[in-house]
Amino acid sequence: MTDSPSREDRAEAEAQAWVARLSHDGAGGGDGLAFDAWLDAAPGNRAAYGAALALWHEFGARANDILTELDGLPDGESADLDVPPAPAWSTPSAAPRRAARRSGARLPMRRWLPVAAGAALAAGLALAVLPPAADLAVAKTYTTAKGQHQRIALGDGSVIDLDAESRLSVSLSGAQRRVTLAEGQAIFDVVHDAKRPFVVRAAGRDVRDIGTQFDVKARDGQLTVTVARGRVAISADAGGPGRPVELGPGQRFEADPAGPARLTAVDPQETFSWRAGRLVYRAQPLSEVVADLNRQFIEQTEIADPTLAKLPITGVIVLDNPHAVMSRLSLMLPIRTVPSGKGLMLLRK
């Protein structure tokens, strides 16, 4: 933009540069001292900084809605999204805005390729560079066994963490990033791209990201989706009626083939803790804990006394090895362990 020499303009530009500098996670005490000096260096600096911050915080507070809007901005290329009608308030300058909007919205397509290629090279990935002909999909399947976790870094910067005993396939094309979670659990850290929706197919539904970190669990036909950041939309059951359900941070969606779908509030950090080698339980039955442990370890644990299976467990379990887990649990619960052919057997104390 043109460099206007006015004092207010300079204060404003400097304030915006300070917001950018201080929002860097590496900003340290030295930056603080320089910032402190700047605040008092000119009379308008403090007010200019306050104004820049207000806008900065507003963008943060409305981030999800803005991302959703950016998805919907018309560009004449995406056929899968409804085009919102031009709002009344935009009438005075509607023409230039719409023109600018069109050119802005077309850009992701052009910038996609170099970004993807750069990220893939940086990560040392074997992923093929996407062909410009948008429809050549690169598909790959990942399977984890008992006790295995796998981190899958995609060329677009998105990352998938796959839990034990899971099967997932990834198919990237120019038009869509499609993942199928046939069985198991995974955390998706998706780099948003309005031009290439990220869709996870699991338990007969499509989970579609709107710029997001979320966990999808599909085991025995039951689907659980938990969102940590951003939003996702979950389609209605295959062939079933109804609109998609939209989930925001801290919300969990659960559905099984038989019952109705449920929406609950959760602490997403608890759901995501398996990635860090911890499982968090809130009054869940011991049988469920044992089933989870049997996925995480080769050594298998069996509940010998059926009256133990329903014992409610609340707490954090650190996944080091099954013996250590059980010996810690036996401090709080009326259980003891004996070795068995496959691993461990749980008995009442």
Next chain:
Amino acid sequence: MASSGPFEQRAGAHPLLAAFLEKRENLVLFLAARARSMAAAEDLVQDLYLKVAAMDPEAEVRAPVALLYRMAANLLVDEVRSLQRASRRNAQWRSETQKTLGGLDIVSEPAADEALIAAERARQLAEAVATLPPQMRRAFQLHKLEGLTQARTAEVMGVSQKMIEQHIAGAMRRLAERLRR
């Protein structure tokens, strides 16, 4: 918050505390760029106050202001903790509005007029973002809207962190200009 009387008495014998009281507002502004709101920045500075007040008043501090900013920057290392605190607060609020869905077409909705104003403003902000030059827009979107750190944004875009900072500053300049019209 607390009355200034006891503060001043203690501050007299506590040079770091005195420096803190003098720089309190600046420290809030310093932390606010990385906090989600002014209130969150105030919370962080309150944590800083507790740390300062707990320090030995006799300890010799050669550059108290530099130490304060260093301590403030270190506070942000614990930011994750405060974010978790905030998300728990949100979860608590949500659990009160939690519902079991009979079908799939129910989503909790805010009051209609509020939602309309919010939606209109979001549209306005989104349109402003859409007018940014492509690289600038992508940097702003990844860092500010999707919450990636500047370091991670630089990684994903394959450019230097300095470049991301410049993109963010440039984006703020253009967005402020556009939204003023």
